[in-house]
Amino acid sequence: MDEYALIMRHMDGSKIASPEQMQAWMKATMDWIGGIAAQNKFVSGTGLVFDGARVVHHDKTVTNGPFGEIKETIGGLIIVKAESFEEAVEFAKGAPVLGGEGNTMEVRKIAKRDGAH
Amino acid sequence: MTNEELVPHLFRAEHSKIVAVLCRVFGFEHIEIAEDIASETFAAAIETWPYKGVPPNPTAWLYTVAKNKAKNHLQRNQLFAGKISSELTKHHQEFEDALDISEQNITDSQLQMLFAVCNPVIPSEGQVGLALRILCGFGIDEVATAFLTNKATIEKRLYRAKEKLRQHQVAIEFPPDKEIDNRLGAVLTTLYLLFSEGYYSENKDNVIREELCLEAMRLTQLLLANPQTNRPEVNALFALMCFQASRFKARKNDNGETVLYGDQDESLWNYHLIEQGMKYLREASHGDRLSTYHLEASIAYWNTIKADTHEKWENILQLYNQLLQIKYSPIAALNRTFALSKANGKEIAIIEVEKLQLTDNQFYFALLGELYAGIDDQKAIENFGKALKLAKTKTDKHTIQRKIDTIAAKA
Numbered sequence: 001m002d003e004y005a006l007i008m009r010h011m012d013g014s015k016i017a018s019p020e021q022m023q024a025w026m027k028a029t030m031d032w033i034g035g036i037a038a039q040n041k042f043v044s045g046t047g048l049v050f051d052g053a054r055v056v057h058h059d060k061t062v063t064n065g066p067f068g069e070i071k072e073t074i075g076g077l078i079i080v081k082a083e084s085f086e087e088a089v090e091f092a093k094g095a096p097v098l099g100g101e102g103n104t105m106e107v108r109k110i111a112k113r114d115g116a117h
Numbered sequence: 118m119t120n121e122e123l124v125p126h127l128f129r130a131e132h133s134k135i136v137a138v139l140c141r142v143f144g145f146e147h148i149e150i151a152e153d154i155a156s157e158t159f160a161a162a163i164e165t166w167p168y169k170g171v172p173p174n175p176t177a178w179l180y181t182v183a184k185n186k187a188k189n190h191l192q193r194n195q196l197f198a199g200k201i202s203s204e205l206t207k208h209h210q211e212f213e214d215a216l217d218i219s220e221q222n223i224t225d226s227q228l229q230m231l232f233a234v235c236n237p238v239i240p241s242e243g244q245v246g247l248a249l250r251i252l253c254g255f256g257i258d259e260v261a262t263a264f265l266t267n268k269a270t271i272e273k274r275l276y277r278a279k280e281k282l283r284q285h286q287v288a289i290e291f292p293p294d295k296e297i298d299n300r301l302g303a304v305l306t307t308l309y310l311l312f313s314e315g316y317y318s319e320n321k322d323n324v325i326r327e328e329l330c331l332e333a334m335r336l337t338q339l340l341l342a343n344p345q346t347n348r349p350e351v352n353a354l355f356a357l358m359c360f361q362a363s364r365f366k367a368r369k370n371d372n373g374e375t376v377l378y379g380d381q382d383e384s385l386w387n388y389h390l391i392e393q394g395m396k397y398l399r400e401a402s403h404g405d406r407l408s409t410y411h412l413e414a415s416i417a418y419w420n421t422i423k424a425d426t427h428e429k430w431e432n433i434l435q436l437y438n439q440l441l442q443i444k445y446s447p448i449a450a451l452n453r454t455f456a457l458s459k460a461n462g463k464e465i466a467i468i469e470v471e472k473l474q475l476t477d478n479q480f481y482f483a484l485l486g487e488l489y490a491g492i493d494d495q496k497a498i499e500n501f502g503k504a505l506k507l508a509k510t511k512t513d514k515h516t517i518q519r520k521i522d523t524i525a526a527k528a
Binding site (some may be wrong): 027030031033034035037038039040042045 | 435441459
């Protein structure tokens with residue numbers, strides 16, 4: 001069994017949702033994570049706060065971000081256990097973030113510490 | 118109170134205290150001697166009290182006798198005395214002072230014993246057994262009854278557990294402050310196991326079951342009474358025990374069969390315990406660590422509200438979502454999905470249950486049966502049938518059969 005990161009990518013993180021929408025989204029996300037945990041496949045997870053985000057550029061300048069020219073941003077990620085990429089992808093398909101048009105889930109295998117990926 | 122009533126409970130309560138106090142002086146290596154002295158003390162009481170009457174302060178009488186017996190033992194047994202007194206000289210203490218029977222020392226000794234017994238070097242069933250024997254003063258046959266097994270098995274189990282403690286030279290002492298958090302986890306696990314042993318056991322003997330729960334609660338209160346161990350998670354565990362124990366009388370019928378939550382007579386619930394639970398859960402909310410006991414106690418709190426509201430099930434669902442992220446267990450996964458069906462609907466829950474694939478678990482099929490009922494009765498009966506095959510106890514089989522009959526009657 002390997003570990004995979006399921007990364008939530010928002011098309012436009014600066015879009016403001018209504019409190020009602022946010023609450024519904026939060027519940028759906030908690031239920032989605034709970035469903036994975038109920039299968040004993042949840043490892044860890046963390047949300048990322050949009051507010052106050054900064055981007056440090058190549059020339060060390062700092063901008064408020066990450067919503068400049070590229071609007072896409074990472075909203076959070078969870079790490080799951082899965083037998084295969086297919087299984088990890090199935091988990092990702094259930095992510096409520098996909099309800100937003102243009103949003104995506106990125107599925108990445110976690111590198112093992114033994115050096116053999 | 119008559120003598121017959123007074124004696125068994127007094128002995129049980131005092132046995133553990135006398136053993137704890139003596140052990141603190143003798144060291145764990147000599148626990149059998151401590152246990153013998155405690156037994157001899159009660160024997161002395163049985164020999165005198167019926168003829169001369171129960172002394173005005175029976176407890177003080179017991180301690181005086183135990184103390185004298187301990188001294189006599191030291192005088193008789195020079196080798197043992199040598200070991201003990203060299204230990205005591207190391208600590209610049211006289212035996213007389215060391216054998217302190219003040220209330221404070223008794224409580225301290227019991228707490229220290231609790232930490233010694235709940236040591237991960239012994240398997241958990243050994244810890245629970247030792248706790249019952251040493252800290253709760255249960256006799257070997259009472260421990261055997263509690264575990265639904267025989268005396269020989271328990272004797273072996275306790276012997277091995279004590280040997281392990283000796284091999285690892287586990288000291289009867291309070292852990293250093295910075296280690297308390299670490300060690301407390303094992304103690305709480307054992308106390309919860311002890312409680313569950315009483316609460317969930319198939320034991321027909323209601324008295325034994327209830328006493329296991331009460332003893333677990335009494336030991337947890339020892340931790341609450343000490344400022345160093347009065348931590349949020351201890352309060353949370355105690356709250357959990359209160360909420361669960363509040364349904365103790367309603368959970369079993371007169372034949373010792375389990376009564377399902379939905380069928381329980383709420384007038385049998387203990388509302389005083391529910392209030393206690395709420396008080397300790399509030400206490401538990403100080404601090405920044407959310408333990409599994411916090412989550413389980415909060416779930417247990419919602420279960421003390423019988424009305425089927427959306428708010429209740431939504432809260433239970435989110436608590437299980439969190440609990441499963443910290444500590445997975447098949448039963449929590451199934452309970453979470455039941456809450457999901459109440460909060461989000463049966464159809465969604467069926468899809469989620471089927472992902473769990475706990476196909477060796479009767480409750481997995483029972484839950485599927487429950488969810489399919491009214492949606493697809495044929496599938497409901499099929500699933501209950503599978504649950505019936507896996508069910509082990511008579512009560513479970515009976516309950517499942519009744520479900521099948523009800524659905525079949527409607528069809």
